[in-house]
Amino acid sequence: MISDVPVDYAGYRPENYFGNYNGNITIEYALATSLNIPAVKILDQLTVPVFVDKLKQAQFSQIKKTGDQLGLSVILGGCDVKLEELTALYASFASQGRYAPLRWQQQDPLKYQRQLLSPTATYLVNQILTQLQRPDLPHNFQNSGHLPRIAWKTGTSYGRKDAWSIGYNKKYTVGVWVGNFSGEGVPELNGTDSATPLLFDIFNTIDYNSANDWFAAPPGLAQRSVCTATGLPANTFCQNRVLDAYLPGISPVAKCTHLKPVMVSENQQFAYCTTCLPESGYLQKWYPNYTPEILAFYEAEHIPYEKIPAHNPQCSRIFSEFAPVITAPTSNMEYLLERAEKQKLMLHCNTHNEVKQVYWYINDQLLQAVPVNQNLFFTPEKAGKYKISCLDDQGRNTDSYITVRFLD
Ligand SMILES: [Zn+2]
Ligand SMILES: [Zn+2]
Incomplete structure (x- = not known):
């Protein structure tokens, strides 16, 4: 699984083609639907130099020249490549990961130069790229009996300058490029509707009905x-x-x-740490163990999820160093309000950057849990002193006191 959520790599914020996010998805789904964000994420884990080195081994001429200046965008096509280069690379997926340069005539010798990818990794990619549940299956082939059994990948370049589709089976690898030689973009141009139908037609012409001889799982x-x-x-x-x-x-x-145990109160309103476990008893409950980026995504998209209760406000553990700083209302200030107007006070705090969520309490009563940086408002009902507390999701608390007076 991989998460498809907004990311930021030192200012580089890749987006998916349709501008959407899918949350947690399988790598299989990410590849079959050509999602950009998961591709960038995986490259970040693999590192650019390792990837660039593979493309150099596959004789990508532009990469050989400028590869050392490339960043994460290279995985989305941020460098120039020739149809022959890309087709030769895909042909190695059809040859258990072995790379051979293209031959121009059948009598030219076939020379495998190197094992570019392992047979096992190659097989897994082939299985994904032959799936039919994907958006780049051309419409007129969806219910067609004339669908060749191939693994294929489509691509549309930035500005719709050209469209690509490369497919392979055990016998053939076919690369299709569609575009203007002048490089001028065409709004209707895309890999799915322009290049892939041609690719399928070519396979149906040269290799009709050979679907049964598919790649076998390697040892x-x-x-x-x-x-x-x-x-x-x-x-x-x-x-x-x-x-x-x-x-x-x-x-x-x-x-x-994917789950983690949390000690909570019997009514599941508060969570405890080992310091504040009450003698009166508690429950151990399993909660989803989401990563911070998934939590931030759920909050931003208003996707409901099971939340760990607020940390016990009576917990004596001292977390003074990174406790929230309440910036509104101003501590020890007297607020003069118009009762008839039902005037509201804004609550705001600054938190340590690992904090995702804060819990606001008024006079030790929970008002609301909110994502960090979301302002919250409350309407004082009575005049007098108020204790305002802000508890972060790490269990650190800050108190502030204000006085409210009504003008009437
Ligand atoms: Zn699990
Ligand atoms: Zn505690």
């Missing part, structure tokens, strides 16, 4: 039970499991932690 590929929430080996608490292919010695072995 070295194994199956294991994984949790559907993370794709990691299932833990004792993971209920939804599927069998999934993995690469022993390469795929991560850490078990799934």
Whole structure:
């Protein structure tokens, strides 16, 4: 699994083609639907030099010249490439990961230069790229019996200057490029509607009905039970499991932690740490263990999720260093309000940057939990002194006192 959410790499903020975000998705889905953000994320993990080196090994001429200046955008086509280069690279997916330069005549010798990718990784990619549940299946082929069994990938360049579709099976690799030689963009141009129908027609012409001879799983590929929430080996608490292919010695072995245990009060209103566990009893409850970026995404998109209760406001643990700073209302200030106007006071705080959510209390009563940086308002009903507390999701609390007077 990988998260498809807004990202920021030192100012580089890639977006998906349709500007949407999908939250947690499988790598399979990300690749089959050509999502940009997950591709950039994976490149960030792999690192640009490792990827650029592979493309150099595949004889990408522009990469050989300027590869060292490229950044994360290279994964989305941020460099020039020739049709012959890309087609030769895809042909190595059809040859168990072995790379050979293109030959121009059949009698030219076929020379495999290097093992560019492992046979097991190649096989997994082939299985994904032959799936039919994807948006780049051309409309007129959707219900067609004339769909060749191939693995394929489409692409549309920035500004719709050209459209690409490259497909392969065990016998052939075909690369299709559609565009103007002048480089002028065409609004109607895209890989799915312009290049892929041509690709399918070519396969149906040169290799009609050879669908049955597909790539066999290579040795070295194994199956294991994984949790559907993370794709990691299932833990004792993971209920939804599927069998999934993995690469022993390469795929991560850490078990799934999609849930985490939290000690909470009987009414599940407060969470406890080991310091403040009450003798009167508590419950241990399992909560989703979301990453901060998924939490921020759910908050921003108003997607409901199961939240860990606020930390026990009576907790004595001292967290003074990074406790929230209440910036509004001003501490020790007297506020003069018009009762008839039902005037509101704004609550705002600054927090440590790991904090995602804060809990506001008025006179020790929970007012509301809000994402950091979201202003909250409350309407004082009575004149007098108010204790205003801001508790962050790490259990650090700050109190502030104000006095309210009404003008009437
Ligand atoms: Zn799990
Ligand atoms: Zn505590």
